Amino acid sequence: MGTGTGIGRVRGLGSAKHGSLHWWQQRLTAVGNLLLVTWFVVSLLRLPVHDYAAIVTWLSSPIVAVALILMTVSVFYHFRLGLQVFIEDYVHDEASRVAALIALNFYAVGGAALAIFSIAKIAFAGGHA
Amino acid sequence: MLVSILHRACGTALAIGAGAIFIWWLAAAASGPDAYATFYNYVAVPAEGDGIAAVTTVLAKIVLIGLLWSFFQHMASGVRHFVLDTGAGYELKTNKAGAIATIAFSVVMTLIVCAWLFSR
Numbered sequence: 001m002g003t004g005t006g007i008g009r010v011r012g013l014g015s016a017k018h019g020s021l022h023w024w025q026q027r028l029t030a031v032g033n034l035l036l037v038t039w040f041v042v043s044l045l046r047l048p049v050h051d052y053a054a055i056v057t058w059l060s061s062p063i064v065a066v067a068l069i070l071m072t073v074s075v076f077y078h079f080r081l082g083l084q085v086f087i088e089d090y091v092h093d094e095a096s097r098v099a100a101l102i103a104l105n106f107y108a109v110g111g112a113a114l115a116i117f118s119i120a121k122i123a124f125a126g127g128h129a
Numbered sequence: 130m131l132v133s134i135l136h137r138a139c140g141t142a143l144a145i146g147a148g149a150i151f152i153w154w155l156a157a158a159a160s161g162p163d164a165y166a167t168f169y170n171y172v173a174v175p176a177e178g179d180g181i182a183a184v185t186t187v188l189a190k191i192v193l194i195g196l197l198w199s200f201f202q203h204m205a206s207g208v209r210h211f212v213l214d215t216g217a218g219y220e221l222k223t224n225k226a227g228a229i230a231t232i233a234f235s236v237v238m239t240l241i242v243c244a245w246l247f248s249r
Binding site for chain 2: 038041114122
């Protein structure tokens with residue numbers, strides 16, 4: 001913002017036509033990541049062992065499963081936005097840029113879906129390792 | 130300048146590197162003990178006599194320590210962005226001190242966590 005017509009500034013529309021939404025969502029997910037990824041790293045490293053039984057038991061706790069699903073949404077949405085800017089800034093060839101943006105979205109949505117489904121499957125199975 | 134580049138580089142490394150390992154780890158755990166054993170063999174503890182896994186677990190440790198540093202660096206410069214978003218910290222000296230502080234934080238935190246992990 002800061003350029004363009006007065007009414008354009010009021011509406012918050014820049015060249016991306018989404019105004020400040022991208023900026024806001026990037027910050028919102030950043031706060032989510034700050035809390036949830038810190039929790040995840042600390043909790044995971046504090047586990048004495050990381051074998052199958054320990055991980056499945058840990059993941060089957062409702063608090064852990066829900067926090068990890070929320071973290072997955074926050075992280076994958078955050079890097080979808082961040083890498084989009086990265087691609088828009090550095091990939092100048094239009095065809096390559098579109099291809100990279102499609103690949104990014106497939107990776108972010110597909111990866112998040114696989115991660116969330118896996119967490120849910122372990123949690124619903126009850127963790128009888 | 131350097132910290133700005135590091136923010137993007139670390140963010141990209143985390144998205145692709147940590148993201149892929151995270152997905153593999155969860156999908157393996159959800160697929161059952163055999164799939165998880167494969168992940169565990171190549172990333173955490175190699176089976177005896179498995180030469181390839183012996184190499185990949187060492188590489189995995191290097192990659193994971195790198196990702197841990199990337200996490201702390203991206204986190205610190207991200208928090209710095211929040212401060213800059215408020216319009217504060219643009220004086221040259223303050224700005225430079227903030228940039229250096231993010232690197233000091235990430236290096237110190239990585240060393241502390243590694244020292245703790247290897248002392249267990």
